[in-house]
Amino acid sequence: MFGLGPFGRWITHAEPAADLVAGMNLLGSDMDELALIARTVSAEYGVSSPAVISANLTRLLNRRVPVTSLTAGGALGFANLNFADGTVILVRGGQTGELGMLAVRALQHQVRLESFACGPDRVVLTLAGGGGRLFDVTAVGVAPGG
Numbered sequence: 183m184f185g186l187g188p189f190g191r192w193i194t195h196a197e198p199a200a201d202l203v204a205g206m207n208l209l210g211s212d213m214d215e216l217a218l219i220a221r222t223v224s225a226e227y228g229v230s231s232p233a234v235i236s237a238n239l240t241r242l243l244n245r246r247v248p249v250t251s252l253t254a255g256g257a258l259g260f261a262n263l264n265f266a267d268g269t270v271i272l273v274r275g276g277q278t279g280e281l282g283m284l285a286v287r288a289l290q291h292q293v294r295l296e297s298f299a300c301g302p303d304r305v306v307l308t309l310a311g312g313g314g315r316l317f318d319v320t321a322v323g324v325a326p327g328g
Contacts, residue, residue, distance in 0.1 A: 230323035236300040238269055238324050239307065249293040249309070252285040261285065262325065263307075265295075270325035273307065276318050284319075287311045 208216075241247075247265045255261040255272050261281045263271045275281040287293050292312030298321070299306045305321040 232300050232303065232305050235271070235305045235321045235324055236298070238271065239295065239298045239305070239321070242269060242295055243297070248291070249288055249295065252281060252288045252293070260322065271307070272322040272325060273319040274322055276320070280317055280319070284309060284311055284317055
């Protein structure tokens with residue numbers, strides 16, 4: 183007889199049932215979306231987590247792998263710290279010109295990984311740059327395949 187109109191359609195609209203198996207009263211589509219977000223974050227952040235960076239740096243220190251070069255990191259203030267075993271750590275300089283000085287000293291084979299300190303949100307590397315000079319740089323990530 184009569185159409186429901188907007189108000190009637192709103193009243194009769196039924197929400198999909200929550201997926202009780204999920205245990206959080208979320209819809210199955212919400213769980214799918216959350217799983218996708220988790221995979222994306224894992225893929226993007228996985229090589230950048232302090233734990234992953236720390237594991238790589240521990241290996242490099244234990245094996246005394248030499249630094250071979252410092253190359254452009256894709257953005258101003260960032261550089262790729264390249265090691266002889268193929269590991270590449272993306273670093274950010276602490277002071278203006280610091281990465282440039284390190285790059286020159288790396289070409290002269292004077293840069294080595296001295297130590298690192300791992301906090302909950304960042305990893306700081308101490309690099310010996312020849313002549314007793316120490317440089318502190320912040321590790322941002324490990325290059326894929328590194």
